Amino acid sequence: GNSVTQMEGPVTLSEEAFLTINCTYTATGYPSLFWYVQYPGEGLQLLLKATKADDKGSNKGFEATYRKETTSFHLEKGSVQVSDSAVYFCALSLLQGAQKLVFGQGTRLTINP
Amino acid sequence: GAVVSQHPSWVICKSGTSVKIECRSLDFQATTMFWYRQFPKQSLMLMATSNEGSKATYEQGVEKDKFLINHASLTLSTLTVTSAHPEDSSFYICSARDYLAYNEQFFGPGTRLTVL
Numbered sequence: 286g287n288s289v290t291q292m293e294g295p296v297t298l299s300e301e302a303f304l305t306i307n308c309t310y311t312a313t314g315y316p317s318l319f320w321y322v323q324y325p326g327e328g329l330q331l332l333l334k335a336t337k338a339d340d341k342g343s344n345k346g347f348e349a350t351y352r353k354e355t356t357s358f359h360l361e362k363g364s365v366q367v368s369d370s371a372v373y374f375c376a377l378s379l380l381q382g383a384q385k386l387v388f389g390q391g392t393r394l395t396i397n398p
Numbered sequence: 399g400a401v402v403s404q405h406p407s408w409v410i411c412k413s414g415t416s417v418k419i420e421c422r423s424l425d426f427q428a429t430t431m432f433w434y435r436q437f438p439k440q441s442l443m444l445m446a447t448s449n450e451g452s453k454a455t456y457e458q459g460v461e462k463d464k465f466l467i468n469h470a471s472l473t474l475s476t477l478t479v480t481s482a483h484p485e486d487s488s489f490y491i492c493s494a495r496d497y498l499a500y501n502e503q504f505f506g507p508g509t510r511l512t513v514l
Contacts, residue, residue, distance in 0.1 A: 321505075326507070327507055328402065328491065328505040328506050328507040328508060329442075329491070329493075329505040330505070331502060331503075374441065374442070384495070384501055385432070385444055385447065386432075386442075386444070386493075386503060387444075388441045388442045389441060390440060390441040391439075391440070391441055
């Protein structure tokens, strides 16, 4: 089946620290990969995506590279800010059919000033 | 980006009653909407895919007679939790797919349901 596994949280960092949130997937087909962010009290927002191997998605200083050989899509940011505190979800979607999203369990990130 | 609203944002009801949750795409038309359930500190679990003008497609293990979905227009889908019980208490989230935005899904802010 299709599944996404991301690193357990919560993750607490100091401002300007380097961030990595690991995400690996299993898929029966050839998926597109996503990172969503959920700020407190808000709905999920698409942060970045990649649709094929070796693609790099980037937005707001965050990056993730689609690694087919390791079935991974790790999220990174070089210098985090307090405003990055949120819950981050890795997800996949297959191009066929309804294009349903399969989510990882979410990682809560807290950035301290 | 496109905006999706949900109403109500939270609801408390007595066991045995039914609760209706609305999901609206405010500035785009959505032929497909999705309903998710999120337990505390857990991921979003897809419950069903809602298609405008046709029956919803439910995921395995989701009772279609308990979670009634109606997608009567291109901007509105409703989820009715019938004869709610405490175990139905959860955070329900909808999303709407915008085919004009490369099929990206836009998410509502969620509805917190508490059944007493």
